[in-house]
Amino acid sequence: TEACLTAIEGADALNAFVHKTPDIALERAKAADARLAEGEAPSMCGLPVGIKDLFCTKGVASQAASKILEGFLPEYESTVSQNLADAGAVMLGKLNMDEFAMGSSNETSVYGNAINPWRRGNEDTALTPGGSSGGSASAVAADLCLAATGTDTGGSIRQPAAFTGTVGIKPTYGRCSRWGIVAFASSLDQAGPMTKSVRDAAIMLEAMCGHDPKDSTSADLAVPDFEAMLTGDIKGKTIGIPKEYRLDGMPDEIEQLWSDGTAMLRDAGAKIVDISLPHTKYALPTYYVIAPAEASSNLARYDGVRYGYRAKLEQGDGITEMYEKTRAEGFGHEVQRRVMIGTYVLSAGFYDAYYNKARKVRTLIKRDFEEAFAAGVDAILTPATPSAAFGLGEVTDDDPVQMYLNDVFTVTVNLAGLPGIAVPTGVDRKGLPLGLQLIGRPWEEGDLLNTAYALE
Numbered sequence: 001t002e003a004c005l006t007a008i009e010g011a012d013a014l015n016a017f018v019h020k021t022p023d024i025a026l027e028r029a030k031a032a033d034a035r036l037a038e039g040e041a042p043s044m045c046g047l048p049v050g051i052k053d054l055f056c057t058k059g060v061a062s063q064a065a066s067k068i069l070e071g072f073l074p075e076y077e078s079t080v081s082q083n084l085a086d087a088g089a090v091m092l093g094k095l096n097m098d099e100f101a102m103g104s105s106n107e108t109s110v111y112g113n114a115i116n117p118w119r120r121g122n123e124d125t126a127l128t129p130g131g132s133s134g135g136s137a138s139a140v141a142a143d144l145c146l147a148a149t150g151t152d153t154g155g156s157i158r159q160p161a162a163f164t165g166t167v168g169i170k171p172t173y174g175r176c177s178r179w180g181i182v183a184f185a186s187s188l189d190q191a192g193p194m195t196k197s198v199r200d201a202a203i204m205l206e207a208m209c210g211h212d213p214k215d216s217t218s219a220d221l222a223v224p225d226f227e228a229m230l231t232g233d234i235k236g237k238t239i240g241i242p243k244e245y246r247l248d249g250m251p252d253e254i255e256q257l258w259s260d261g262t263a264m265l266r267d268a269g270a271k272i273v274d275i276s277l278p279h280t281k282y283a284l285p286t287y288y289v290i291a292p293a294e295a296s297s298n299l300a301r302y303d304g305v306r307y308g309y310r311a312k313l314e315q316g317d318g319i320t321e322m323y324e325k326t327r328a329e330g331f332g333h334e335v336q337r338r339v340m341i342g343t344y345v346l347s348a349g350f351y352d353a354y355y356n357k358a359r360k361v362r363t364l365i366k367r368d369f370e371e372a373f374a375a376g377v378d379a380i381l382t383p384a385t386p387s388a389a390f391g392l393g394e395v396t397d398d399d400p401v402q403m404y405l406n407d408v409f410t411v412t413v414n415l416a417g418l419p420g421i422a423v424p425t426g427v428d429r430k431g432l433p434l435g436l437q438l439i440g441r442p443w444e445e446g447d448l449l450n451t452a453y454a455l456e
């Protein structure tokens, strides 16, 4: 813990930790020592971790990287961060992210960008660690903590993992409790670990998840010993390669990475089959209707009354002006854009044309996966991202669709509620890490982790 606290102090340039909690960390580290001395050895005992700013942590600033939550000190602890603390993990502080987890580059954070510790060849250009869990990815990659929590609504664990050479798993929807995690799109949001290895991911996921009566969508299922399932034996497993993920204009390096990964799994004894997930092309538009719709509803609670920031009012301003000024000043551009899109697609005149249509297409996307699994596929291998990490400002705010295209391989997994993992498997010609994604059957994270283990 002390070594990590020192490393964090020396890494301000990465802007990964946005609230540091050294006192809490040292206190918990001592408590962990005491537990070990008592002969107790919980799975995360004494392991220093970072917590994404989206998780409410009791008495510690939890701002979802937004101005609107300025000064908010939760009176409760999220179930996931509590589970980690119960397992002995030591919280070092809170990690940078895109505002309300909306973004793929950490550029929408009120704290400014988190920076990727990797560099493109000899260039000085600062690169994004991806998003929205960019601070988590940067901190793990730069050895500021041993592991970190992330959340993933459309790829926010897997894309930053791929951009930083770390491992990130989004479990099946319902595996981790969402209680105490600031809501973005409730039917898609899941927490998960971001770590240096698949084994670490298995240990940390087990500590994070489990049934929670405080979240009605949390599954009442036993949590397996994921680490014990890491045998590396994938003989006889069937791996599907979906043809719809082969995009026009995809960089050769990504093609190469994907075929190398396929070859590795084949060499390890897996059977490789070509599959089709025909509704894949509708996934991005479907996600960018459903996620903003749910966000616009979830973000209605930030009204200047209950939480954090309230705009300064002038004589004669009424409650409407208070709402308007607070929300105009408190939310950044991307969040405002999502609230407007969401409100529009949910409005009486457009509900059927957009929101209901998107829900129907979501079902078709889910069915594509169900059919593949019913035909005997155990896991699906795809690239995690369409490129390596890009430079700050290279994909600008003027063109949101360009940024949304980053999520092309990851959003299907959230729409279908499936587990997905990003594993670093190569580098591009400038030496930047690249990752592959494996998608598994619902609730079979153990199997998925084991396949990822064979790929690592």
Ligand code: GLN
Binding pocket: 101, 102, 103, 104, 131, 132, 151, 152, 153, 154, 155, 156, 157, 184, 291, 407
């Ligand atoms: N990049 C996607 C978005 O901006 C996904 C974000 C996430 O998974 N939280 O919505």
